[in-house]
Amino acid sequence: MKRALISTAFFASLIGLWEVLARSGWGSPVMFPPPSNVAVYIWQALRDGTLASATLVTVWRLFLGYGLGLLIGIPLGLLIARFKVWQDTVGLLALGMQTLPSVCWVPLALGWFGNTEAAMLFVVLMGTLWSVVIATADGVRTMPPIYLRAARTMGSTGLHTWIKVIVPASLPYLVGGMKQGWAFAWRSLMAAEIFVTILTGFGLGQLLQYGRELLAMDQVIAVMLVIIVIGLLADRLLFSPWERFLHRRWGTGALK
Amino acid sequence: MSVESELKNAAPDRIEVLGVSKSFITKRRTVLALDNVSLRVSEGEFVCLVGPSGCGKSTLLNIIAGLDFPDSGKALANGAEVSGPGRDRMVMFQEHALFPWLDVMNNVMFGLRLKPGLTEKDRTEVAKYYLQLVGLENVHHSNIHELSGGMKQRVALARAMAPNPRVLLMDEPFAALDALTREQLYGDMQRIWEARRKTIIFVTHNVREAACLGDRVVLFSPNPGRICQEFKIDLPRPRDINSVDLAHYSTEITMALKGFTSTDGKGVAE
Numbered sequence: 001m002k003r004a005l006i007s008t009a010f011f012a013s014l015i016g017l018w019e020v021l022a023r024s025g026w027g028s029p030v031m032f033p034p035p036s037n038v039a040v041y042i043w044q045a046l047r048d049g050t051l052a053s054a055t056l057v058t059v060w061r062l063f064l065g066y067g068l069g070l071l072i073g074i075p076l077g078l079l080i081a082r083f084k085v086w087q088d089t090v091g092l093l094a095l096g097m098q099t100l101p102s103v104c105w106v107p108l109a110l111g112w113f114g115n116t117e118a119a120m121l122f123v124v125l126m127g128t129l130w131s132v133v134i135a136t137a138d139g140v141r142t143m144p145p146i147y148l149r150a151a152r153t154m155g156s157t158g159l160h161t162w163i164k165v166i167v168p169a170s171l172p173y174l175v176g177g178m179k180q181g182w183a184f185a186w187r188s189l190m191a192a193e194i195f196v197t198i199l200t201g202f203g204l205g206q207l208l209q210y211g212r213e214l215l216a217m218d219q220v221i222a223v224m225l226v227i228i229v230i231g232l233l234a235d236r237l238l239f240s241p242w243e244r245f246l247h248r249r250w251g252t253g254a255l256k
Numbered sequence: 257m258s259v260e261s262e263l264k265n266a267a268p269d270r271i272e273v274l275g276v277s278k279s280f281i282t283k284r285r286t287v288l289a290l291d292n293v294s295l296r297v298s299e300g301e302f303v304c305l306v307g308p309s310g311c312g313k314s315t316l317l318n319i320i321a322g323l324d325f326p327d328s329g330k331a332l333a334n335g336a337e338v339s340g341p342g343r344d345r346m347v348m349f350q351e352h353a354l355f356p357w358l359d360v361m362n363n364v365m366f367g368l369r370l371k372p373g374l375t376e377k378d379r380t381e382v383a384k385y386y387l388q389l390v391g392l393e394n395v396h397h398s399n400i401h402e403l404s405g406g407m408k409q410r411v412a413l414a415r416a417m418a419p420n421p422r423v424l425l426m427d428e429p430f431a432a433l434d435a436l437t438r439e440q441l442y443g444d445m446q447r448i449w450e451a452r453r454k455t456i457i458f459v460t461h462n463v464r465e466a467a468c469l470g471d472r473v474v475l476f477s478p479n480p481g482r483i484c485q486e487f488k489i490d491l492p493r494p495r496d497i498n499s500v501d502l503a504h505y506s507t508e509i510t511m512a513l514k515g516f517t518s519t520d521g522k523g524v525a526e
Contacts (some may be wrong), residue, residue: 147355251399
């Protein structure tokens with residue numbers, strides 16, 4: 001309760017300070033709009049459905065790209081961790097690709113796919129895939145080999161070992177990798193939406209970009225807030241339950 | 257297969273090791289971990305392998321388990337050559353090796369689930385029986401990290417015994433525990449072995465522990481790993497780790513150990 005109060009007080013004073021600064025004439029009201037203007041924009045955009053539809057478009061793209069990234073990335077990571085040949089080939093490729101910021105894929109994606117959803121998906125996939133691959137492979141590699149030996153003596157082989165031992169044993173790392181992949185997917189999608197203008201869907205990134213073109217900084221800030229909220233929600237809803245379960249089972253981390 | 261037949265103790269196997277040699281190649285040199293080692297363990301015998309670190313006793317255990325393979329020679333279980341791990345020979349490791357993603361019950365059931373012919377209900381019953389045998393109740397749904405070191409090893413013992421193996425291979429299972437917990441486990445180990453007679457090969461570097469548990473203590477010498485002496489422990493059971501008779505045996509074994517450890521400076525726990 002006390003902690004909730006402290007948090008509330010902190011954010012309230014932050015917004016208050018912002019309001020006062022913006023209204024003091026210290027900066028241009030266009031470039032540095034007060035939070036009340038941002039609130040007004042959010043209210044209007046919620047009422048005319050702009051925000052909802054943009055959010056829906058963005059989240060849908062995210063799930064598609066992120067889902068595909070996990071679907072390909074996790075098996076690849078497992079293979080890389082277990083087989084030298086995969087490590088020396090695809091593993092090395094993943095390591096190299098991971099260093100490339102995903103926004104660098106945008107020119108190529110535009111060239112290959114034009115202004116289409118496919119270009120968008122491609123950029124998000126490239127942003128997600130490699131970090132998921134590497135996190136998964138690292139996770140499996142750090143698994144104590146004693147688990148495998150114990151499993152073998154009890155008669156576990158092949159696919160059974162993979163499903164019942166290797167994957168659950170590396171679960172804390174898999175979830176960590178998925179979380180990291182999510183963050184990368186989110187960033188790549190925003191980059192893609194800002195750069196790729198397509199008519200099939202109008203996402204949050206595009207809303208942000210139009211805000212800039214219209215010099216509507218209240219819109220820009222509002223969209224930024226929505227992006228933050230979605231990120232927080234995803235963390236709470238998608239990853240927190242998993243992490244809590246893992247901490248409880250493994251006995252890691254501080255229990256609250 | 258029914259629960260009743262499953263709960264009947266499986267007949268213990270005899271284990272033979274015939275002229276086994278095994279070397280490991282490290283960056284600096286080749287280590288001859290086992291040099292032409294032969295050993296016979298009869299059905300239901302409790303044999304302790306003792307020696308300083310690096311004498312190959314764990315390697316031998318791994319070879320019997322089928323987790324490792326000899327360069328030459330072979331290991332036989334009931335006359336058949338060991339070609340890999342098998343449910344008839346279960347292993348208990350120094351680190352408990354329990355799976356942290358499963359609770360106690362599911363850890364014990366892991367091996368049972370791989371055993372065909374049992375229903376899930378049968379398996380639960382069998383698992384409960386072994387957990388009770390090792391002295392654990394009311395922890396069925398505990399997470400592994402919630403248990404003490406001694407309790408973890410008890411769960412590991414229950415897990416190793418649950419598939420009803422003929423042979424139990426134990427690799428320094430009590431080495432990481434505190435002295436008090438260990439002494440308790442010596443008593444329990446003897447009681448459990450009375451109830452479920454298995455052939456047990458028990459690796460340790462603790463001489464007193466070996467004399468307390470084993471019918472026979474086999475002494476290994478290092479560089480290269482060889483069997484150098486054997487001691488038959490003629491003491492009635494249950495044995496008390498602190499008894500004077502037992503001290504007599506452990507002194508004798510320790511003296512023999514010192515014969516080859518004093519020269520290379522490798523210590524051994526008494």
